[in-house]
Amino acid sequence: MKREQILARIIIRVRLEMASNEEREILGEWLDEKAANRRLYKDIIRGKCIARRLRLEDEINQTTDFQKVYEEVSRRLSVHGSRRMPLRRIVVGAAIASCFVGILTIFHPLVKVEVHRTMSLQGDLKEITVEKEKVMLVLGNGERIGLVKHVPDSLKLAQATLIGAKGSLLYEINTDSVPAQEEFHKIMTAVGGDFFVVLSDGTRVWLNSTSELVYPVQFIGDRRVVQLKGEAYFEVKHDSSRPFIVQVRDVETKVLGTAFNISAYEDEESVYTTLLTGKVQVSLRDQKSDIPSMVLKPGMQSCWKKGTGEFSVRKVDTKNVVAWRYGEFVFDEDDIEVVTRMLSRWYDVRFVHDGGMKGRHTFSGKMSKDEKLTSILKMLTLAGGPEFKFENGVVHIIEKR
Structure with a gap:
């Protein structure tokens, strides 16, 4: 067997974490020979020569053609002009698991992450x-409730009743009377925590880790306004008479009823708004700004670079943007x-x-x-x-x- 054929099989087995110590040693010797080998290896495992032959995990089945993947890698090595492998006895399994996917790392079946x-x-x-309270609810009076260890089955407040379950919280409006002013709650997720909440208007919000959402217990007036730090995915309940507005630093996203994702972490240089369905309008909150607002269509993402006041827009794969939800x-x-x-x-x-x-x-x-x-x-x-x-x-x- 030619050296490039052996190396092609070893590279794939290493990617599957199936390689033996002897196989890893052979690959290491080849990588140490010269910088050109290391550049080629990096190009192979990160480039499209493997990725284009493989489908995403939800499409993988028993028909995945390993032979095509192997032939493509072998061809790349052959073009590179590899010398023949020194005579060594190695055994490389011919049967490779058909679930080989991805270019950076192994795709795993989707498993809901336990909080602890x-x-x-x-x-x-x-x-x-890491064992600590990863999600915290702050009530209007400042009281804090852990939503992982101590999530309430039911908590009756003046404006709403909170219904808790593992990983989620639901607000049910008390219809006895309309409050004179809004009372605000805040949900904070720590490192490694995420959470799902249904607001009193029926809007569904998924919070990513290290994020904060401030919202009224009951929306009053002609606008539904919430404030976000970090990242969240929204499915807004349609209400043509009351637009839903998400405020993030200097950026404001206005919708009537739609699904979108906002990423606005403090340590990132940009704020991203990605539209999945419906229509949103993204603008700067500064009323004096001459930067025009931007209307997004499904599949589009706006980017506001902090400190520049400039918006840009591009088409993205929305499944990748909201993959954190899954x-x-x-x-x-x-x-x-x-x-x-x-x-x-x-x-x-x-x-x-x-x-x-x-x-x-x-x-x-x-x-x-x-x-x-x-x-x-x-x-x-x-x-x-x-x-x-x-x-x-x-x-x-x-x-x-």
């Missing part, structure tokens, strides 16, 4: 346990800084660079939030990224020599 999770970090990474990370040529910030919000760790960055690292792919941090970091390294070392709650990013 233990992460085993192996090797240089030690085991840490317990998944999705990266699309994202810088390592973006990737590590996203991981920090879920795994409660801080990333720091040791010695600066050598070049630009970008990643594309999809992974489950139920995956251990250890595995994710290993896959980032395998995808051509730097190495990682855990120490006292901090993950050090170390460039390869």
